[in-house]
Each structure stands twice: as C-alpha cells, then as structure tokens.
Amino acid sequence: MDIDLADLNFWRKSLKERNEAFAQLRQLEHPVFFPEKKVPFLRSGKGFYALVRHADVIEASRNAKIFSSEPAVTNPEPPGWVKQVFGESMVNMDDPRHARLRRIVTRSFSPKMLAGLQSDIETACARIVDDAVKEGPGDFVTQVAARLPIHVICDMLDIPQELREQVHKHVDISTAYTGVRPSLARSVQMAGQNMLALLALQRMVIKLGHERIAEPKGDLVSLLVNANPDGEKLTDKELGSFFALLLVAGNETARNTMAHGIRLLTENPAQRELLMSDFDAHINNTIEEMVRYVSPIMQFRRTVTEDYSLRGLELKKGDKVVLFYGSANRDESVFPDPDTFDITRETKPHVGFGGPGPHFCLGANLARQEMRTMFRELLTRLPGIRSVGEPELLLSNFDNSVRSQSYTF
Numbered sequence: 001m002d003i004d005l006a007d008l009n010f011w012r013k014s015l016k017e018r019n020e021a022f023a024q025l026r027q028l029e030h031p032v033f034f035p036e037k038k039v040p041f042l043r044s045g046k047g048f049y050a051l052v053r054h055a056d057v058i059e060a061s062r063n064a065k066i067f068s069s070e071p072a073v074t075n076p077e078p079p080g081w082v083k084q085v086f087g088e089s090m091v092n093m094d095d096p097r098h099a100r101l102r103r104i105v106t107r108s109f110s111p112k113m114l115a116g117l118q119s120d121i122e123t124a125c126a127r128i129v130d131d132a133v134k135e136g137p138g139d140f141v142t143q144v145a146a147r148l149p150i151h152v153i154c155d156m157l158d159i160p161q162e163l164r165e166q167v168h169k170h171v172d173i174s175t176a177y178t179g180v181r182p183s184l185a186r187s188v189q190m191a192g193q194n195m196l197a198l199l200a201l202q203r204m205v206i207k208l209g210h211e212r213i214a215e216p217k218g219d220l221v222s223l224l225v226n227a228n229p230d231g232e233k234l235t236d237k238e239l240g241s242f243f244a245l246l247l248v249a250g251n252e253t254a255r256n257t258m259a260h261g262i263r264l265l266t267e268n269p270a271q272r273e274l275l276m277s278d279f280d281a282h283i284n285n286t287i288e289e290m291v292r293y294v295s296p297i298m299q300f301r302r303t304v305t306e307d308y309s310l311r312g313l314e315l316k317k318g319d320k321v322v323l324f325y326g327s328a329n330r331d332e333s334v335f336p337d338p339d340t341f342d343i344t345r346e347t348k349p350h351v352g353f354g355g356p357g358p359h360f361c362l363g364a365n366l367a368r369q370e371m372r373t374m375f376r377e378l379l380t381r382l383p384g385i386r387s388v389g390e391p392e393l394l395l396s397n398f399d400n401s402v403r404s405q406s407y408t409f
C-alpha cells in the first residue's frame, strides 16, 4: 500500500487523492502504524497509529483517561521552549487541570453571552459585505472570510480599536507556521517570527487583563481575570495562553470553512437552490454539512496512558494515536455517499468540532453563529455570488486551509 500519512508529501496530494487513500485505510482490519519522519526543530517520536474510522475516533475522544491530550495534541510535538515561554494551553491538558480552566472559560461562551454578541456579528457581516461590494470581485478569503472571526474575537475581548491592526498582523504571522515547511532556512525564520508574534499578543492581553482587574467591563477578559462565583480566575500566563489558543483555534477554522463553503455552494447549485428556498429551515444543517465535508481541522493526536485494546489492536502505554477527523467524517458506514455535499443528510454524528469528550470545541456554537450570519448576509444581498476556479490550498497536514479563492458576484 503506497500511503504514508507521516510523509509530508502525502499532504501535497489533491483532496480527492487523499480522500481515496483514507477510504482504503478505513477498509483495513486494524489502524495502521506510520513511523515518524524527522522535522527540523520539532521533536519526533517513533510514530503513530492512524485512527481513520468514525467509531475509533469517537472511542478515543470519549475515553480521555486512556487517550490523553498531554503532553500535546499536535504531531509532531512542539519544541520544549514553546511551553517554557508560553505556559500551557488547555487543549494540551488532561483533567483536573483542564477541567479547572474549562470551567473558568466556559462562562464566556454561554448561550446568553453568544446571544448578546449577535447584533455585533450582524453589524460586522454587513460592513464586510459593504466593503466587499466596494472592492469588487477578487479573493474571497482576504475580502470576506478572513475578516469576520478575528473581528468577533476582538469584540469579545473588547480589544481597543487602536490595537486591532497589530492583532491582525501578529495572527497572520503566527498562523503562517501551521503549513508544511518549505525549507529549513524558511522554517527557522518562520518559527522565530511566530514566537515573537505570539509573545507580543500575550503581552498585550496581559496588560489589558491588569487594566480590567482595576476597572472591569462586561467583556471576556474582565470575566476571566476577575474571580468567578467559585473564586476561580486565570493567572497572567493562563490568560496569555488562552488568548493565543482563541486566536489560533477560532480564526483559521471558521475562515476556512466559509472559504470552502462558498465553493461547495457554487459547485452544488441544486443544494444552494434548496437552501435559498427556505433559508431558515436549511441553514443550520448546511453549516454542519460544510464542517463535516471540509473538516477544517484534519487531525489531533492523543497519547495512550495504559495498555488498551482498540478494535483488536493492542496499544501500549506511551503509544501515539492520531485522530483523523476528515476521514471519520467520510466514513461510509455513518455517512452514506460521503463525498456528496448534501445539506439534508443526518450530520449530527460528525466530528468536525472534535469527538464527544472533554475537549469538544469550546467555540462550536460561536463558529456556527458567525457562519450562519455571514452566509445569510452574502446570499441574500449578493444572490449572484459564486466562487471562480479552484482554491489555492495551504500545504498543511493539520488544517484544511484555503490561502485564496477567487470569487465574483
């Protein structure tokens, strides 16, 4: 079998070829082991088992005691200095440390907080579409999709207007590092720029935190740095790590789903017509189907804490498994005819926002709300909107990232 998920060249193949490879892997009796390659400046281990079936991804996500998120969920692991400098992110923690942080931050994503954000999101979408109309047809990513998620995060944190451009710049630099590295020299340069960008963002939010201990407002930073009813609050370092996580987790993912989404609606005119025949009835499932079909985060890793038998495969303590969400989302035993974009299908069990378990995406409802509002604005105000040609994809084994997508209206 000529498939090597640990080889970065695999991720250079077209989406169609990769999907075919995953379909082959899903047919095998056991999850396959892939020895790891060395990547400059990143620790590599011996390799990982690829969980490609839906049931296996669900089992590992549910069973967080055996399938640990520590020391990290990315693969390969980030270098040690990253943790030294930035503290740790909740996504890389197990309970009880994870549960404590999740308790503190969950309040800021409550239905009430999200309902309070709706009018801000509507205003932002209307302005983005106004600007897009003025600018004329061009690149959907930079002119539309990239503008909303970062704006919403800045609103939630009440980042002062004068600092927002700086946030945009630093986020662009820090997320550029997620792609497959073009060369060793470029890789070193990008790692350095990435570290400086993240440090600058952290310093900025910690300063805001200090200001909002002195003078709390109704924003997310104030909620996090002042004690909740249980007397818990974030430390400076925890606030910095959480902010970095929000920017990385909440920005690219929604952006990429929208960019792939406009193409899916263009390539599937009957589905679009159905959506527009009763927007309110169909939009929620359309968004879920986009997330299933696109799988914006392609994989996260877990480390096995004790010997465990998974579908007859004897895993040993310390083994790494990688949860391939994109493959689970096309598992034909759960999603019939999985390569068809169908807004009427039963999408409930998709794992685009992660499997059921303690790390299920904290921002899933916010992402849904952003994308619903944006597509409503776009499709009702610009009924002729459509993608043009193929997207330019970022070479990545982690996120299904669209660098650019031409569009017109």
Ligand code: HEM
Residues within 6 Å of the ligand: 069, 073, 090, 091, 092, 102, 153, 245, 246, 249, 250, 251, 253, 254, 257, 291, 295, 296, 297, 300, 325, 351, 352, 353, 354, 355, 358, 359, 360, 361, 362, 363, 364, 366, 367
């Ligand atoms: C389409 C959009 C999105 C997708 C596909 C997505 C996907 C995911 C996935 C797969 C995980 C699971 C990580 C794991 O199991 O280890 C996750 C976690 C997380 N997501 Fe999202 N995400 C999206 C949007 C957002 C947004 C808008 C935010 C916040 C602004 C956000 C914040 C987070 C956080 C904080 C976590 C970590 C949760 C934890 O460890 O407890 N995400 N996301």
